[in-house]
Amino acid sequence: xxxxxxxxxxxxxxxxxGLLAGLGLDVVPPPPITKKTIDLGVLHAPEFAxxxxxxxxxxxxxxxxxxxxxxxxxxxTGPCRFGFYGVVQREILLDLGYNFEMLVLExxxxxxxxxxxxxxxxxxxxxxxxxxxxxxxxxxxxxxxxCLHAQSLVVRAxxxxxxxxxxxxxxxxxLLKAARTPGEVQKSLREALALLAExxxxxxxxILKIGxxxxxxxxxxxxxxxxxxxILGEMGVEVKRAVYLSDxxxxxxxxxxxxxxxxxxxxxxxxxxxxxxxxGHGRESLGETVRFAREGFDGVIHILPFxxxxxxxAQSILPEVSRREGxxxxxxxxxxxxxxxxxxxxxxxxxxxxxxxxxxxxxxIS
Ligand code: SF4
Numbered sequence: 001x002x003x004x005x006x007x008x009x010x011x012x013x014x015x016x017x018g019l020l021a022g023l024g025l026d027v028v029p030p031p032p033i034t035k036k037t038i039d040l041g042v043l044h045a046p047e048f049a050x051x052x053x054x055x056x057x058x059x060x061x062x063x064x065x066x067x068x069x070x071x072x073x074x075x076x077t078g079p080c081r082f083g084f085y086g087v088v089q090r091e092i093l094l095d096l097g098y099n100f101e102m103l104v105l106e107x108x109x110x111x112x113x114x115x116x117x118x119x120x121x122x123x124x125x126x127x128x129x130x131x132x133x134x135x136x137x138x139x140x141x142x143x144x145x146x147c148l149h150a151q152s153l154v155v156r157a158x159x160x161x162x163x164x165x166x167x168x169x170x171x172x173x174x175l176l177k178a179a180r181t182p183g184e185v186q187k188s189l190r191e192a193l194a195l196l197a198e199x200x201x202x203x204x205x206x207i208l209k210i211g212x213x214x215x216x217x218x219x220x221x222x223x224x225x226x227x228x229x230x231i232l233g234e235m236g237v238e239v240k241r242a243v244y245l246s247d248x249x250x251x252x253x254x255x256x257x258x259x260x261x262x263x264x265x266x267x268x269x270x271x272x273x274x275x276x277x278x279x280g281h282g283r284e285s286l287g288e289t290v291r292f293a294r295e296g297f298d299g300v301i302h303i304l305p306f307x308x309x310x311x312x313x314a315q316s317i318l319p320e321v322s323r324r325e326g327x328x329x330x331x332x333x334x335x336x337x338x339x340x341x342x343x344x345x346x347x348x349x350x351x352x353x354x355x356x357x358x359x360x361x362x363x364x365i366s
Contacts, residue, residue, distance in 0.1 A: 022134030
């Protein structure tokens with residue numbers, strides 16, 4: 001039987017591991033991302049490759065060393081480099097002497113047959129009924145993980161004792177990871193939300209609201225973004241992440257299968273500043289910044305990997321968006337060289353600035 005692995009992508013890995021197991025496959029999850037993972041990716045990837053490519057490459061090397069023989073990877077379409085990830089990683093791993101098969105799942109773009117063919121090649125003897133049940137549970141679990149995550153961001157900003165939300169959230173994730181059916185997912189989600197609701201809160205805190213925009217991998221993978229949500233939450237900031245994987249799947253898999261466009265409202269919000277698709281989430285970063293400004297958020301943090309073309313385009317337009325929409329922003333490029341201490345200092349300075357701005361605003365109103 002195949003021993004299947006995949007790259008880490010925040011909590012999505014929990015749902016994807018469950019999907020592969022539900023399809024009757026022998027799953028070899030990549031070990032949790034550590035400095036060793038990054039070092040392996042950096043050592044073997046081209047120097048100017050995107051940071052996410054390097055991390056995923058490190059995941060694959062560690063998983064192949066742990067016994068995996070099949071890699072499942074997402075594909076993409078231009079104009080950014082994501083579409084080449086799978087091909088480049090496969091060549092690097094072959095050069096390193098690994099013996100494996102790689103299945104790259106491309107977005108359907110109206111053609112569902114190639115996706116189904118690849119799924120069939122992966123699943124082998126799995127019945128249609130079993131595949132549908134596994135997919136149903138996977139979808140419910142992905143949505144439940146996103147729901148729990150969004151709620152943890154609200155609770156963490158108000159926690160009375162630092163770390164209590166993160167502890168309750170980790171327990172909630174374990175409950176959801178163990179769920180095997182859609183019914184169990186719903187039950188685990190209720191229990192996990194109840195754990196968050198029990199976290200003691202301080203309702204007198206002056207809570208800032210910050211929107212998080214940027215490249216999708218960097219937003220979803222806490223190791224890559226240096227735990228930005230947790231750090232801000234523990235500073236008393238309610239963070240709202242612009243992208244969740246359930247939204248991404250809806251747009252890039254479900255709607256794309258029917259050749260339907262997704263994300264109309266965010267594209268409309270971005271249109272006065274950028275009308276064209278520039279790859280990745282560049283246009284969405286601008287559109288989401290506009291929406292956060294109009295929803296009364298105090299600021300926006302833009303996270304991007306160094307050398308990420310779509311987000312560099314967004315970064316160059318953000319000053320204009322910030323000026324016209326009246327929202328402060330902080331743009332932070334990250335890669336393997338980024339240090340935590342400097343990162344936290346920049347976040348603290350930005351949060352201070354937003355508090356001052358709010359006090360000035362309050363004074364001018366009273
Ligand atoms: S969006 Fe940026 S980081 Fe992601 S693949 Fe494209 S260029 Fe690389």
